[in-house]
Amino acid sequence: xxxxxxxxxxxxxxxxxxxxxxxxxxxxxxxxxxxxxxxxxxxxxxxxxxxxxxxxxxxxxxxxxxxxxxxxxxxxxxxxxxxxxxxxxxxxxxxxxxxxxxxxxxxxxxxxxxxxxxxxxxxxxxxxxxxxxxxxxxxxxxxxxxxxxxxxxxxxxxxxxxxxxxxxxxxxxxxxxxxxxxxxxxxxxxxxxxxxxxxxxxxxxxxxxxxxxxxxxxxxxxxxxxxxxxxxxxxxxxxxxxxxxxxxxxxxxxxxxxxxxxxxxxxxxxxxxxxxxxxxxxxxxxxxxxxxxxxxxxxxxxxxxxxxxxxxxxxxxxxxxxxxxxxxxxxxxxxxxxxxxxxxxxxxxxxxxxxxxxxxxxxxxxxxxxxxxxxxxxxxxxxxxxxxxxxxxxxxxxxxxxxxxxxxxxxxxxxxxxxxxxx
Numbered sequence: 001x002x003x004x005x006x007x008x009x010x011x012x013x014x015x016x017x018x019x020x021x022x023x024x025x026x027x028x029x030x031x032x033x034x035x036x037x038x039x040x041x042x043x044x045x046x047x048x049x050x051x052x053x054x055x056x057x058x059x060x061x062x063x064x065x066x067x068x069x070x071x072x073x074x075x076x077x078x079x080x081x082x083x084x085x086x087x088x089x090x091x092x093x094x095x096x097x098x099x100x101x102x103x104x105x106x107x108x109x110x111x112x113x114x115x116x117x118x119x120x121x122x123x124x125x126x127x128x129x130x131x132x133x134x135x136x137x138x139x140x141x142x143x144x145x146x147x148x149x150x151x152x153x154x155x156x157x158x159x160x161x162x163x164x165x166x167x168x169x170x171x172x173x174x175x176x177x178x179x180x181x182x183x184x185x186x187x188x189x190x191x192x193x194x195x196x197x198x199x200x201x202x203x204x205x206x207x208x209x210x211x212x213x214x215x216x217x218x219x220x221x222x223x224x225x226x227x228x229x230x231x232x233x234x235x236x237x238x239x240x241x242x243x244x245x246x247x248x249x250x251x252x253x254x255x256x257x258x259x260x261x262x263x264x265x266x267x268x269x270x271x272x273x274x275x276x277x278x279x280x281x282x283x284x285x286x287x288x289x290x291x292x293x294x295x296x297x298x299x300x301x302x303x304x305x306x307x308x309x310x311x312x313x314x315x316x317x318x319x320x321x322x323x324x325x326x327x328x329x330x331x332x333x334x335x336x337x338x339x340x341x342x343x344x345x346x347x348x349x350x351x352x353x354x355x356x357x358x359x360x361x362x363x364x365x366x367x368x369x370x371x372x373x374x375x376x377x378x379x380x381x382x383x384x385x386x387x388x389x390x391x392x393x394x395x396x397x398x399x400x401x402x403x404x405x406x407x408x409x410x411x412x413x414x415x416x417x418x419x420x421x422x423x
Contacts, residue, residue, distance in 0.1 A: 002338060003375055011097045013057035014374025015334075018341060018367060021317040022334040024071030025050070025064045027078050031087070036101030038108075039067060040123055041160035043132045043189065045152030045321040047125045047365045050078075053100040055086070060371055061102070061126035061364035068322055070331060107177035112170045120163045121174040126364035128185040129178045131171055132157075134201050135164055137191020139259030146259035147325075148246065150290065153191060155323035168205040172212040179213050184360045184402065186213075187240075189220035192263050196225045199232060210237045214406050216358060218242060220288075223264050223272040230272070230280040239358075241276045242286035242314060245269035248302035252294050270305075277310040284354060285311045291340050292318030292332030300343045307347040312355060315344055316366050338375050345372035349384040356391060359399040 003015050027033060027050070037051040049065045065071050078099075080087035086098040108119040122131035132153065139147040140154030147154060156162045175186045186209055188202065198221050206217055218240035219233060233241065245266060247253040254261040260269075270287075277285040287306040291299045299315070306313045317337060320329050348355050348369045356370035370391075373381055 002377065005091070006096065007378065011054070012374050013054045013060045014341075014367075014371045015338075016054060016097075017060055017062040017371060018317070018337055018375065019334045020052075020062050020064045020076060021319070021367075022331050022337060023074045023076060024068065024331075025066055025076040025078055025089075026071060026074050027066055031078050032081060033078070033087075033101060035081070035103065037104055037124065040119070041152065041156045041323075042123055042162040043130060043153060043156070044148075044150075045156060045324065046316060046319060047123070047130070048152075048319075048321055051102050051124070051126070051364055053102050055098060055100055059127070059360075059362040060368075061362050063125060063364040065319055065331075068320060068327070070320060105178065105181055107174065107181065110177055112173045114167065114170055116163075116166070116170050118174040118177060120161065121166050121170050122178070122186070123161075124178070124183065126362045127183065127360050128187055128363055129175060129183050131166070131174075131186065131188045132162055132190065133166055133171065133188050133205055134190040134193065137259075138194050138263070139192055142259070146262060148257045148260060149325040150246075150256065150293065150318060150321070152321050152323040160323075166205075168208040171205050172208045175209045175213050175215060179215055182360060183215070185216040185218065185239075185358060187218035187220065187242075189242075192222050192259065194263075198222075198224055199229060203232075203236060206233075206238055207236050216240070216361075216402070220244065222260070223268045227272060227275040227279075230276050230282075234280050234282060239283040240286065241280075241282050242288050243269050243273050243276075244288040245273070246288065246290050247294055248289065248298045248305075249294050252298075256293055273306065273311050274309045284358075286314040287311045288314040288316065290316045290318050291337055296336055296340050299340045303340075303344050303347050307351045307353060310351070310353070312348065312353050312369065313344055314366055315341065341367050341372040342375040345369055345376065346383075349387050352387060352390075354391070354394060357394045357398050359395070359402050 003012050005012055005015050039050055041048050047063045049063045052062050052064050054060045075092045077090045078087055086100055088098045089096050105124055110118045122129045136157050137153055157164055210217055216239045219238045220242040247256050250266055253266045273287045276282055289302050303313050318332055320327050320331055
């Protein structure tokens with residue numbers, strides 16, 4: 001039996017998050033959202049919506065599409081706020097439950113010592129800090145424009161809310177300010193650099209963030225030219241490496257990601273993922289993919305391969321974003337996505353991968369693997385009892401270790417489990 005939006009009179013939070021990705025949400029003129037986080041266009045554009053927290057869901061954050069033309073057909077509509085500060089959702093005019101708009105972070109209104117607004121350095125996407133660093137992706141600089149067809153990073157850097165020219169100190173100061181509000185993880189990403197000087201460009205910023213804040217760090221760029229270079233990245237203290245190969249089907253990969261196909265190729269992405277997971281042994285290695293731009297069976301085959309080599313898939317739902325070549329394509333149907341994401345959770349658990357272990361890391365722009373448990377039939381959600389107990393113990397132990405490390409650095413940990421959730 002498939003999951004439903006409402007089960008026994010209660011919202012299914014995992015289904016709701018996935019369905020909001022697929023359908024978006026309308027905001028009527030009388031709904032006040034100004035107290036929440038602003039809608040910002042940064043990085044590849046995947047987080048171009050409104051940040052929402054689903055109450056009682058163990059921190060399920062969702063960045064809901066709200067500005068694209070296709071969301072005007074959505075059955076979801078946001079209302080409020082009420083006297084308790086919460087907003088509520090309707091589906092086809094019927095109220096289905098309350099949601100929270102996380103408050104605007106205080107550091108959004110601060111500047112770095114160089115005078116750069118911190119909100120132009122990095123933004124929160126859920127409870128983690130996402131930062132685009134370095135110059136514009138080379139795929140956007142070519143005369144022929146062979147950028148990925150779903151990506152708006154060049155558009156965002158030219159006329160959106162993002163910017164280039166950030167210094168290591170800008171990033172470290174912004175991360176430190178976010179840390180004061182309870183953020184634990186900083187994810188730094190960048191596009192193609194035809195000089196290949198990824199270590200020279202990203203080493204100083206990642207090491208400076210680690211040195212100043214003690215936070216967990218993630219690194220995402222195209223495959224390094226030599227796989228052995230990832231050992232140097234590991235020595236920087238980076239916890240997570242992710243590689244965005246996007247599409248499993250080779251022919252479809254070349255069609256959707258022509259620049260990636262020409263500059264790197266799918267095989268190079270997969271080789272880098274396997275090396276980072278099996279040889280460099282980062283705390284976690286992610287292979288990032290998009291569901292909805294190829295057949296669901298191909299996405300599931302990709303999940304099988306990634307989990308088999310010890311990598312944790314990061315599965316995005318295709319979002320037709322304004323400013324992209326695919327802006328006019330329809331979003332995927334939730335019915336087609338449910339089997340993909342249920343399979344995602346099941347394979348991660350079968351392989352004993354460390355999902356949901358890092359303290360206070362709830363990403364709003366993708367389905368986190370532990371959230372996909374809600375997409376299983378109700379009778380299967382209690383599967384893997386031993387593995388779930390093991391993950392709970394790992395989560396507790398790692399949280400204690402992380403808090404101790406911060407204390408040794410003289411940084412008092414913030415106890416709030418969800419940044420800006422509610423008072």
